[in-house]
Amino acid sequence: MFTERWSPRAFSDQPVTEDQILTLLEAARWAPSASNLQPWRFIYGIKGEPEFDTLLSLLIPFNEGWAKRAAALIFVVSVKSFDGERPVATHSFDAGSAWMSLALQAHSMGLVTHGMGGLEFEKAPLILGLNDNLKLEAGIAVGYQGDPATLSESLQKREMPSTRQPLSAMAFKGKISG
Template identity: 45%
Template sequence: MSSTRETEHPIHPLFTQRWSPRAFTGEAISEEQLLTLLEAARWAPSAYNAQPWRWIHVRRDTAHWAPIFESLVEFNQGWAQHAAALLVLVSAKQAVFPGKPAATPNAWHSFDSGAAWASLAFQATLSGLASHAMAGFDEPRLREAIQLPETHAIETVIAVGKPGRPDRLPEALRARETPNGRLPLADVAFEGRFKSNS
């Protein structure tokens, strides 16, 4: 995999400008800046327009920060402490679909919530902010912290803030603080039928 961001076909620069840094300045962002990101996510596509995503958001130095921050694994706490905000993306496991009298399982809730995350990430880049989604958190602890019912799944926790210098990171992470590449298109897109790369 290449460490450069050279495209094989012409695309809008936004797609290569967006990446997931861990270095943040520690500066605050305004509520309006945060709500702009969430507004972009609100317009993501979803199956039957069910819009299964829900967001729990906290800015640093507020009363709600600590319970969510403390649910992150130690590795993620090491760099996310300088983010301006944390957002927990959750999704409803059921939806009321057209023609159905009651809620039934929504097989696409995670897929559609991923589209909402992508929309937020691209808006962050357009807004001059950085965003980084994390899988490293204590799920039961986080669920309790945000008082999430079992009807919803936790998808990810996202750190957002103003991009900072890599020297703010622990030494082990500094070398990794660069946009990464992608697999060749031929390894992930196949005409007509699946091909194994193994």
Template identity: 40%
Template sequence: MSQTTPIEKETPTEYAIYPLIKERWSPRVFSEKNISEEQVKTLLEAGRWAPSSSNQQPWRIVWGIKGSETYDRIFNCLHKFNKGWAGNAQVLWACAFKKDMPNGENENFHALHDLGLFMGNVCTQAQSMGIAVHQMAGIDFKGAQKEFNFPDNYHVATAAAFGYYGGNPDVLDDDLKKQELKKERSRKKQSEFAFNGNFQK
């Protein structure tokens, strides 16, 4: 895949926010520049220090670098749509969480929230390193659970693709290429999700 100049996105924030958050976005093409095992472990270390309910740290990550057997095993668990682009990532993760508390009797209702906090740390750390992250709901979670020998009290929730910004969008189909090249990012207005009082529809 030929290299291109990284796409610069416009993020029209209503208030000034930290640049690493403002500049982060989720491409579907990546540079061919390798990501090392040390860099993967740096990302994992950032996630390791995320807050979690009762310090349970319920996240569990299976990771693979491109060219390895583990990378291929994760890739094979992805849904067809994501297989169409994720193969150009340099690193793939399968992200899971432990569903129950240490006593095994009570459900950990906050485990998915904690996995999200873990990945939030990872995304910010990755951005500081010039590495892009694209998280995916499209993973065969039952297949991945079996493939990687997760017990029944674990759930494989997502996958994540990592690579440096700067891939060639011409390798994508027309619809995805259009999304990739779209200049301005968008989000809901604060007034649609944050209420200083009662919930509003």
């Protein structure tokens, strides 16, 4: 599943149900986190409903251009502190593990996901009701994979699984070297 999952930008018109989105979030809910604090929050919108348009308006234009065809959008938010004093040092790391659970759950259901860091971070807090204790981490476009022909020519060229650096470039025994 690790090598089969990838992030298309072309989505079909096939809708997703709220139950499907809640199944993805249920998978995310079971992600591990430091001290089991679960410092993640999810905001979602389903195509055809006003929440989708709100989330879409918070994507940078590049992402909005293709993600408007997604069947749903999910924003991942992390909680910086639960008592206003001690920070949750791993809030972003933990939210990242929740996103990966969500992505793999989607893959197992025949859905595709595409993470997006290109968001309107300045506009978002007011529109999404985020206070200073909440950090907007990323958006996720969700849906069924579509025909690449719906994309611009330049994006069609990028519509394929990508490679990775070799393990030797990132795995070190004992200390980083090289």
